[in-house]
Amino acid sequence: MNKLSKSFRVYKGKRVLVTGHTGFKGSWLCEWLLALGAEVHGFALPPPTRPSLFNQLRLSRRIKSHTVGDVRDLSAVKSVVRKVKPDFVFHLAAQPLVRLSYEKPVETFETNVMGTVNVLEAVRQAFCNGKSKCSVVCITTDKCYENRETSRPYREDDPMGGYDPYSCSKGCDELLISSYRRSFFGSPDSPVWVASARAGNVIGGGDWALDRIVPDCMRALAKGAPIPVRNKVSTRPWQHVLEPLGGYLTLGVALASRTRFADYAGGFNFGPDPRANRSVKDLVVEVLKWVKGEWIDKSDPNAVHEAGLLNLDIRKARRVLDWRPLWDFETTVKNTVLWYDEVRKGACPIDVTQRQIHDYLVVR
Ligand SMILES: NC(=O)c1ccc[n+]([C@@H]2O[C@H](COP(=O)([O-])OP(=O)(O)OC[C@H]3O[C@@H](n4cnc5c(N)ncnc54)[C@H](O)[C@@H]3O)[C@@H](O)[C@H]2O)c1
Numbered sequence: 001m002n003k004l005s006k007s008f009r010v011y012k013g014k015r016v017l018v019t020g021h022t023g024f025k026g027s028w029l030c031e032w033l034l035a036l037g038a039e040v041h042g043f044a045l046p047p048p049t050r051p052s053l054f055n056q057l058r059l060s061r062r063i064k065s066h067t068v069g070d071v072r073d074l075s076a077v078k079s080v081v082r083k084v085k086p087d088f089v090f091h092l093a094a095q096p097l098v099r100l101s102y103e104k105p106v107e108t109f110e111t112n113v114m115g116t117v118n119v120l121e122a123v124r125q126a127f128c129n130g131k132s133k134c135s136v137v138c139i140t141t142d143k144c145y146e147n148r149e150t151s152r153p154y155r156e157d158d159p160m161g162g163y164d165p166y167s168c169s170k171g172c173d174e175l176l177i178s179s180y181r182r183s184f185f186g187s188p189d190s191p192v193w194v195a196s197a198r199a200g201n202v203i204g205g206g207d208w209a210l211d212r213i214v215p216d217c218m219r220a221l222a223k224g225a226p227i228p229v230r231n232k233v234s235t236r237p238w239q240h241v242l243e244p245l246g247g248y249l250t251l252g253v254a255l256a257s258r259t260r261f262a263d264y265a266g267g268f269n270f271g272p273d274p275r276a277n278r279s280v281k282d283l284v285v286e287v288l289k290w291v292k293g294e295w296i297d298k299s300d301p302n303a304v305h306e307a308g309l310l311n312l313d314i315r316k317a318r319r320v321l322d323w324r325p326l327w328d329f330e331t332t333v334k335n336t337v338l339w340y341d342e343v344r345k346g347a348c349p350i351d352v353t354q355r356q357i358h359d360y361l362v363v364r
Helices: 003-011 024-035 074-084 098-103 105-127 165-184 213-223 242-256 280-287 315-321 329-344 349-363
Strands: 015-019 039-044 065-068 088-091 134-139 192-199 227-229 235-237 267-270 277-279 295-297
Touching: 003 242, 015 024, 015 074, 024 039, 024 242, 024 349, 039 074, 065 074, 074 105, 088 105, 088 242, 098 105, 098 165, 105 134, 105 165, 105 192, 134 242, 165 192, 165 267, 192 242, 213 227, 213 280, 213 329, 227 280, 235 280, 242 267, 242 315, 242 349, 267 315, 277 280, 280 295, 280 329, 329 349
Parallel strands: 015 039, 015 088, 039 065, 088 134, 134 192, 192 267, 227 295
Antiparallel strands: 235 277
């Protein structure tokens, strides 16, 4: 058994509340937590896509409780936190799409900013006058930093910012998480320890979102059409979804240890090895090594602004958490494409997902 699998034993039998559990990352996280023997509870709106990984993994029947609710509704969030009394909260619920945030800025800010306030407030009210402890990991994004469009990777103490409403809402998240931590959870004897996790563009099987390159590839290839590529020169820190999830779980273990408060209760970047910072075109070309097809340049000079250059400095996660990315760019793309391919050919999505989680842990 490797080091990571051992440290994750902490989750066995623990009550874990995942917000956004019906989404892409939330579904992978639930599957991983189930494999670790955790008692998994979810709170989210219905799956945002059709098909959805949540339904493919039949999670509504496999997790302990599945609450359909809105993070903008404080009383609903308070009610689930009171009912579950979680040992861990992983807060993923969000409106996560940049282009949609231009169409729906108010909804994006309400969900992403007030949603996080409501989760932290519900935890504060449920735990701050009691003896139970709760470890909270809030998921933001690499886009929370003020983007200078330079090649220098962002460090955790760089200024928050965000050009588009999505990125800005996540920058706001980081500021409000820091405010809640300093105002209410600011000392090692606090019952609640809170950290935030900033990860880059994740890819992996079972993502069906609109406007993301891998689902775009899979949809086009299934129709026998060329893959439409909007921002071929934009570079992104591509990583397999298991990489940041491993980081979130590692961060949860660190918070629950109730040691090194100053080190653990803060923000962490979980990005890939710098060599995995590749352009969208490189990603598509790599995908096409595993499945037959073509791509077509759909660059639009009038497209809404999206960050061009975005790299994360991951030395803090390495130094403080002993976390590091495990799959290189080629392995990441291969496992992503094979997930879709095997499922399309009739393999059980639960089996494929569990096997990839197992393979990932074996590398450690
Ligand atoms: N996928 C990526 O590349 C990526 C990169 C960086 C950060 N993130 C962050 O990771 C998290 C999960 O992203 P994802 O890719 O799984 O997104 P997703 O769209 O697949 O899932 C979003 C989840 O949030 C829920 N949700 C949305 N609005 C809600 C509301 N008002 N109330 C309750 N639940 C609501 C949805 O039902 C769903 O469960 C988000 O916070 C996102 O910002 C994602």
